[in-house]
Each structure stands twice: as C-alpha cells, then as structure tokens.
Amino acid sequence: MAVLARFGVGEDALVDFAERASRNEEIFRDVNEKIDEGAERHGVASAVPYHCECGSATCFETVELRPSEYERVASERYRFVIHPGHENDQIEQVVERHERYLVVEKVGEAREQIDRDHPQ
C-alpha cells in the first residue's frame, strides 16, 4: 500500500476497484501500469511490487519483478503476471514460471472477453 501511495495511487481508488471486481484483472493492470510509470519516472530498475493480476476479486497479493520484465509481459494483451499458485486453468494457461511470479495467458472465454472489451 505504501508503494501505491508513493506512486500516486490513492486508497479511495482501491475501494472502487473492489466494487468492480468482475473486471479485476483489468483494473489491476491499470494500477500496475501506474506503478510502472512511477517506477520509470523515479528511475527504478530493481524489482518493484506489482499487484497480482489473477482473477480473484479478493486477492491483494503482490508480485515483485523489474519494470522491464513487467513491460514485456504487459505488452502482450492476453498475458498477465500473477502470484505462484493463483493460476486458474479454466481461464488461463501458465506460459512462464519464475521464482517469484508466473506469467499466464488467457484462453477461451476470458480471451474473448478481452477482445470484446478492446476491439482492435
């Protein structure tokens, strides 16, 4: 939480996120992009805590990775970073396993939802 405040993400925004839990991953992606921008602005190259982007509305875990690693994952629209063990094989498949985080790729319905929300 301290990290979020440091990067200019308010607490009230987090309450709003909980209410919009059905879009959990996307919301945390937005938070993470703000964290990422903050890290970049402050010239942080070491690992930074990002929000777990898993599908659980009640998950407030963080995953630590370098901004450059996060940007690589976030540049692929179906890929998300999650805490190890938070993967849900009904909506995603693990494409990378790292010591502190996993990279998952959305499959099936979850993937179609992203396409509907973000038509290209």
Ligand SMILES: [Zn+2]
């Ligand atoms: Zn999670």
